[in-house]
Amino acid sequence: MRFKFSNLMLGLGLAFLYIPMLILIIYSFNESRLVTVWAGFSTKWYASLLENEKLLEAVGKSLQIAFFSATGAVVLGTLAAFVLARFKGFKGSTLLRGMLTAPLVMPEVITGLSLLLLFVAMAQAIGWPEQRGMLTIWLAHTTFCTAYVAVVVGSRLTEMDMSVEEAAQDLGATPVKVFFNITLPIIAPALISGWLLAFTLSLDDLVIASFVSGPGSTTLPMVVFSSVRLGVSPEINALAAIIIGIVSLLVFASWFYARRVERARLKDIQAMKNG
Amino acid sequence: MTLKHISTGPSEVLVELEALSKSFDGHVAVRGVNLQFYQGEIFALLGGSGCGKSTLLRMLAGFEKPSGGRILLNGQDIAHIPPYKRPFNMMFQSYALFPHMTVEQNIAYGLKQDKLSKTEIDKTVTEMLKLVHMEAYRTRKPSQLSGGQRQRVALARSLAKHPKLLLLDEPMGALDKKLRGEMQLELVDIIKQVGVTCVMVTHDQEEAMTMADRIGVMNAGEILQIGSPHDIYEYPNCRYVADFIGEVNLFEGRILEEEPAYVIIEVPNLERPIYIDHGISGPGGTRPVGVAVRPEKMRMSAEQPDEQYNWGKGIIDDLAYLGQHSIYHVKMSDGKFVQITQTNDKRRETPFELEQEIFLSWNPDACVVLEK
Ligand SMILES: Nc1ncnc2c1ncn2[C@@H]1O[C@H](COP(=O)(O)OP(=O)(O)O)[C@@H](O)[C@H]1O
């Protein structure tokens, strides 16, 4: 029996996951405007994509927002995770922990709506933010991405040997110095994965952004979503194909990096055994 | 190789603990400990798991704030000085080396905090590497070192700042058994060479006895006895210490006669009362006491001893011939077991056998009376 049942299921599962993407990519090279009819190979949709300024502008805005949201979320999330992991048992720590992880399970509609109400109320009360736009989307994305970063960084912090930090203090470094000299370098990989996670989450978000965006601040998912409602244009297929290509490249690069780190580690262990 | 530092004359007190205690949310981990550490000695805190020895050490290092009492360094209370300002350094049980730094950077880290010049730092690092015989590993990362090598680096790092007090938490805890014996002696060698005062924590009595000048036996957050390894083994002051350090046979009995020059104690499961050739301090009167006799201080014979005191009868229940010596488990008339070790310095014509009825005896000076 060459094909086992489990292999068959694996194949079916993978097909289920990847065939839609494959079809999408194939049809991005379709000559016809109709998404469902194949009319020959063409790259014209890629060319017209490059001329679609509205779409390109949205891509630029989304990348910008994703970059700043991820960066902000890493700073806030790391601080929150550090406080929760290292100063256990202070008053309200359980509450803070719960509050920090709540956005993970909160329906996006509710997060989006409540943030919208907050921004409206703030605009009325203190006049800031004056109007909704990039700034409010950035604030909103930083807020919900912080929760994800805190979880990723927090788990690394709890598995890290705390005596390493104590040793640094013991050798004369103040707690602030210990954080920058010792803790940060050790948890750096978690910061990077947290940043990447936040970046993708922000890039991907439609619901929250729709609530808190304003005139002139349309993100990529919003453009895609609204244009799809008018009928799917093969331009969108082309854009999606490009995004899939970039994401695959990133995934491959991170896998390659992780493999190199692992190899180096194994080599270290080998070298150690050999004396 | 000098094994032990023999202190001559009265030493200076370096650090003194006064009624030091620590509780975690109502759970008392250290209970009113009074202790003095002398200049240049190696002091071992010895006790079972959870007895509070690490907590005591961490209070010395400054990682735990005492709930009560004082820590005096040359007479000044340092209990509230944070760890990064204390002239004490600690070697952690896990070694806690900085994984992202090389051996050299690890050792230099503490010196850098003191803003020393690069040449000074380099000089000290080289000196320390030489001290622990790790010159060849200067640029390696901790992940490229074996357990024993990591320990050497950790030691070098904690000695680099020339601390007034070196703290060791279970120094051999992360090493395999084979390495332990060698490292114990080498560690003592290095510490004595540097001349630093050292407080170590261990649950391993052999390790404490090998390495320390003085031992403090701890249980349930309290120090039960302080003394040299010899004193603690030969003259335990309570049942816990007698039982914790080495093997011991405890006989429970009552005082029959108590005079300044001798004491006679009746023990129900022995054929004859116990006679001790010196007086004991105690409240006086007939009272229940324990008598401790070490297995190697007992004799075994097939013939009944003619002495009036200090012997009993039993049956060999188990025996192990180990070449140099043999260990016998003897079942007494009341079903309790007594352990005896006999050096095989002479060949016996007729070796003792299982189920054989034998007599145990010991000298009056082999016994220690335990009131607690
Ligand atoms: N940070 C802490 N919080 C609460 N309890 C603790 C803490 N550290 C130690 N303890 C408790 O104090 C007691 C003594 O612990 P410890 O000093 O680590 O013992 P040892 O090192 O002798 O095994 C234990 O019962 C332990 O559970």
Ligand SMILES: [Mg+2]
């Ligand atoms: Mg401990």
